[in-house]
Amino acid sequence: MSSRAHPVDGSPTTDGGHVPMKPSPTRHKVGIPPKQNMFKEFMYTFKETFFHDDPLRDFKDQPKSKQFMLGLQSVFPVFDWGRNYTFKKFRGDLISGLTIASLCIPQDIGYAKLANLDPKYGLYSSFVPPLVYACMGSSRDIAIGPVAVVSLLLGTLLRAEIDPNTSPDEYLRLAFTATFFAGITEAALGFFRLGFLIDFLSHAAVVGFMGGAAITIALQQLKGFLGIKKFTKKTDIISVLESVFKAAHHGWNWQTILIGASFLTFLLTSKIIGKKSKKLFWVPAIAPLISVIVSTFFVYITRADKQGVQIVKHLDQGINPSSFHLIYFTGDNLAKGIRIGVVAGMVALTEAVAIGRTFAAMKDYQIDGNKEMVALGMMNVVGSMSSCYVATGSFSRSAVNFMAGCQTAVSNIIMSIVVLLTLLFLTPLFKYTPNAILAAIIINAVIPLIDIQAAILIFKVDKLDFIACIGAFFGVIFVSVEIGLLIAVSISFAKILLQVTRPRTAVLGNIPRTSVYRNIQQYPEATMVPGVLTIRVDSAIYFSNSNYVRERIQRWLHEEEEKVKAASLPRIQFLIIEMSPVTDIDTSGIHALEDLYKSLQKRDIQLILANPGPLVIGKLHLSHFADMLGQDNIYLTVADAVEACCPKLSNEV
Numbered sequence: 001m002s003s004r005a006h007p008v009d010g011s012p013t014t015d016g017g018h019v020p021m022k023p024s025p026t027r028h029k030v031g032i033p034p035k036q037n038m039f040k041e042f043m044y045t046f047k048e049t050f051f052h053d054d055p056l057r058d059f060k061d062q063p064k065s066k067q068f069m070l071g072l073q074s075v076f077p078v079f080d081w082g083r084n085y086t087f088k089k090f091r092g093d094l095i096s097g098l099t100i101a102s103l104c105i106p107q108d109i110g111y112a113k114l115a116n117l118d119p120k121y122g123l124y125s126s127f128v129p130p131l132v133y134a135c136m137g138s139s140r141d142i143a144i145g146p147v148a149v150v151s152l153l154l155g156t157l158l159r160a161e162i163d164p165n166t167s168p169d170e171y172l173r174l175a176f177t178a179t180f181f182a183g184i185t186e187a188a189l190g191f192f193r194l195g196f197l198i199d200f201l202s203h204a205a206v207v208g209f210m211g212g213a214a215i216t217i218a219l220q221q222l223k224g225f226l227g228i229k230k231f232t233k234k235t236d237i238i239s240v241l242e243s244v245f246k247a248a249h250h251g252w253n254w255q256t257i258l259i260g261a262s263f264l265t266f267l268l269t270s271k272i273i274g275k276k277s278k279k280l281f282w283v284p285a286i287a288p289l290i291s292v293i294v295s296t297f298f299v300y301i302t303r304a305d306k307q308g309v310q311i312v313k314h315l316d317q318g319i320n321p322s323s324f325h326l327i328y329f330t331g332d333n334l335a336k337g338i339r340i341g342v343v344a345g346m347v348a349l350t351e352a353v354a355i356g357r358t359f360a361a362m363k364d365y366q367i368d369g370n371k372e373m374v375a376l377g378m379m380n381v382v383g384s385m386s387s388c389y390v391a392t393g394s395f396s397r398s399a400v401n402f403m404a405g406c407q408t409a410v411s412n413i414i415m416s417i418v419v420l421l422t423l424l425f426l427t428p429l430f431k432y433t434p435n436a437i438l439a440a441i442i443i444n445a446v447i448p449l450i451d452i453q454a455a456i457l458i459f460k461v462d463k464l465d466f467i468a469c470i471g472a473f474f475g476v477i478f479v480s481v482e483i484g485l486l487i488a489v490s491i492s493f494a495k496i497l498l499q500v501t502r503p504r505t506a507v508l509g510n511i512p513r514t515s516v517y518r519n520i521q522q523y524p525e526a527t528m529v530p531g532v533l534t535i536r537v538d539s540a541i542y543f544s545n546s547n548y549v550r551e552r553i554q555r556w557l558h559e560e561e562e563k564v565k566a567a568s569l570p571r572i573q574f575l576i577i578e579m580s581p582v583t584d585i586d587t588s589g590i591h592a593l594e595d596l597y598k599s600l601q602k603r604d605i606q607l608i609l610a611n612p613g614p615l616v617i618g619k620l621h622l623s624h625f626a627d628m629l630g631q632d633n634i635y636l637t638v639a640d641a642v643e644a645c646c647p648k649l650s651n652e653v
Helices: 038-050 064-075 078-084 087-114 119-124 128-136 148-159 168-191 195-200 203-220 222-226 237-246 254-276 282-302 332-363 369-384 395-403 410-430 435-449 452-461 463-478 481-501 546-567 587-602 614-622 625-629 638-645
Strands: 143-145 392-394 505-510 517-519 532-537 574-578 606-610
Touching (some): 087 119, 087 410, 087 435, 119 410, 128 143, 128 369, 128 410, 148 332, 168 195, 168 332, 168 369, 222 254, 222 435, 237 463, 332 392, 332 481, 532 638, 574 638, 606 638, 614 625
Antiparallel strands (some): 143 392
16 A cells, blocks of 8 residues: 555544544535336336337327337338339348348258158248238348257257157147247247346356257267267267267268269358358358259269168248147147247257347447347248247348348348249159258358357356356357257356346545546556545445445455555545446445445444435435435545545645
8 A cells, every 4th residue: 555655644533533524615515316106216217127229209299190100010011012022122131132142042951851841841831921021021131931049949949848750640740839939939029028037147158059959950960971870869968979989980971972962062162152152151051052053953864862872852832821729828839839949949049049139230220129030920920820940030041131232121022932932843853852952051051150269269268258158159059959058047146136236346546646536456556645545446336245245345344554654644534435337226236335334434434425315315315324424425436535535735736
């Protein structure tokens, strides 16, 4: 403390009493906000929590007819942007729609296999849900359909309940039930303005979870890539590799490996070409479809399926049949469907909203997160009734959609029409499509989900975040997808609890030749005032952290007193708490301040508060703590408080 101290006459009197308080004549008192009506205060808090974006502002002072139209546009944004739709926009949407259709068709067939479903259900899920989203969604760029991570998660959770091989009909019914309740979950979160709940899954946890899921998905594709017939049903890396090497001597098919490796090389090369030149974005977009066409033709003319190359075989022709009657609304499977649906819906929602916000920021427009959730939810509810499983926003397809120059959600409609035509006329052509090419397409699609650069940045910026990232990653690849997700959520919540229950505090010092007081660790040149200890609390003070805050302040005081004693400096007579970051305080927090005040009184140290906010100062007055402390011991700034404690300091600064 001696190296930081100003030589001022702030020493105690000979009889051990306080230095007289001499407030500056220009001192401004801390304002006390007018007493709020309890109902108005509750409504304000409610509005800021659930309606912070003021969604009804456009409805004010409007005639009934206009309000009706605004309400219709709010639920169905297509009535808003559709009025200004032009042929120029359609041209961009047509190109992008055809491009993402060429990408989604082969992907959908592969993703359905991840969910242990027949390939046709992947195509079904890229027909109905995009049409619903195009009418209700607000993102111009997001491309809707099945995605790898959600397909794997859904397949894993469903298989834990029902074996798809022994009970395929029950498995399918449970898949539709889970999809229905995934949609209900998403729509409910949006309708009740609870979208902030998905923010509890931190970016770091998502990076780790996605990376682990990508590796798990890639490993699962080794069955089709190597032509293995007997493969483990587990998803952890040890079980998968054990299954792969056990089949090495007699279970691998060299023709299958040749097809898979050749076309995976082609797909990766096309991706590199697309990255090098933005004008060639279409190359990696159509590469999967080209791979399917060429490989299917090759297998057909060589009859490689007779040599052990596994193929798709029969793919039903026709549009989605109704599946409403297949959804469980009673029985034991209802609870299973709800549980699986909630988990799958939350993950799908997190991915879709993140994608929508990313591309909206790139094009400088806003999307309403809650409306997006309603749109995503409704498309899955409708989808569950038309033989679809959980659909959401696909990052790879959305990126291609963006690069292709999409203008509106019409690109999703174009994609839907292409998928419809495929279902009606082209499905028989996929009979000889080798499973190896589908495995190669999926491996190529999930590689970008392994974001090493993001993980490195997380490690550099926040070690606790990195623990969440790594925990989710290893949980997925070494245990299971659901355990990895559980770890991701648990660590995210643990971080929140840690930050709430253990807020940061800092000792402040004066920046030379200013009246500014800052953290002495951040500003080594800042000097502390003899006889005064200034501490800043960087959080609201609630029941969850009030005891910690009090104990941490007392520990700071104890440490400084030891330093003062060792350096033979004037003892600490004033403890100033800088309250600017304290946005709120509850009764536990006030009791903690009372206990601190009483403890300091016994040690002949005066407690002083600096710059409490309106909410805090109002509660301090209502609880009469301000009267206990004394109005003269509450100051507008730290500088005012220090000047009152040590009058001569202001002349030396």
